[in-house]
Amino acid sequence: MLDRLGELKNEALAKVNDASTVKDLKDVRVSYLGKKGPITEVLRGMGQLSEEERPKVGQKANEVREEITTKLEEKEQHLEAVALEEKLQAESIDVTLPGRPVPRGNRHPLSSVIETVEDVFSGMGFSVAEGPEVETDYYNFEALNLPKEHPARDMQDTFFLTKELLLRTQTSPVQVRTMQNNEAKEPIKIVCPGKVYRRDEDDATHSHQFMQIEGLVVDRNIRMSDLKGVLETFVKSYFGPDRNIRLRPSFFPFTEPSAEVDISCAMCGGDGCRTCKHTGWIEVLGAGIVHPNVLEMGGYDPNEFSGFAFGMGVERLAMLKYGIDDIRHFYTNDVRFLNQFDRA
Structure with a gap:
């Protein structure tokens, strides 16, 4: 059996040397070291040997296995290195070629408008406040002088989640929360940007979801x-x-007096054109003096404090500034539209 093991070793090593692919090496491994290979058959016949011969044959078989395995690994590493070198030669890279530019994104136009508006009001001493998009009926309506069954609620078709929870229809709840959380009842000067939801039909000027920025100032002797x-x-x-700008009398439940705020038309300079419907003015936002009931529900004494509030749609600001004619462009993810606002 010792002679047979020597012969098998020489045969296997010769085939390893002749192998030209990794597949050839796998075939050699299976043929000689597999469960049905000749070396395994020799080991199975050890039961017929004497007690003195068994250790010698077992040791020889292990040495043959180890030597064949080592040569297989060495040859496999050599073949892989050769294959890699051939691939590198066939796929050589010209390092002198200029690199391909990686396209950079830019801010969404609505985000840019919000940042610009925040910068303007920050320069006037305002700070930015935010609040939850899922609100309670109390903060979204009742604390803003809109009790249940108030007819003005019909102007804000609402997505209710439960009888008391809803998707906020305005960022005004942030104003109430800020007043209530101000335990020292110090003056307040904030702007509140955020996403709001109303059950509007989606068309060129309306969306069920849009962005809004509201502002609130509370102090003594605000006029x-x-x-x-x-x-x-x-x-x-x-x-x-x-x-x-001009202020026109209007009605909002949370302000008294209230006003619609118009800006002079940029197209005609106030002379009147199709854009401004021949009025010379374009409506931009709503505003007014904070209603005493709202101050009181915010924890402020209306006999000592007063304030003003305003609210504007971010999409409307962007549409007026950039001449965009359809609000749906902001939400269709059309790269052709968004690339127009690359700040670079």
């Missing part, structure tokens, strides 16, 4: 003239120094 001054500063900073 309507303060509101007008802040809004005029914002409009001239955002739309340009040649734009003017």
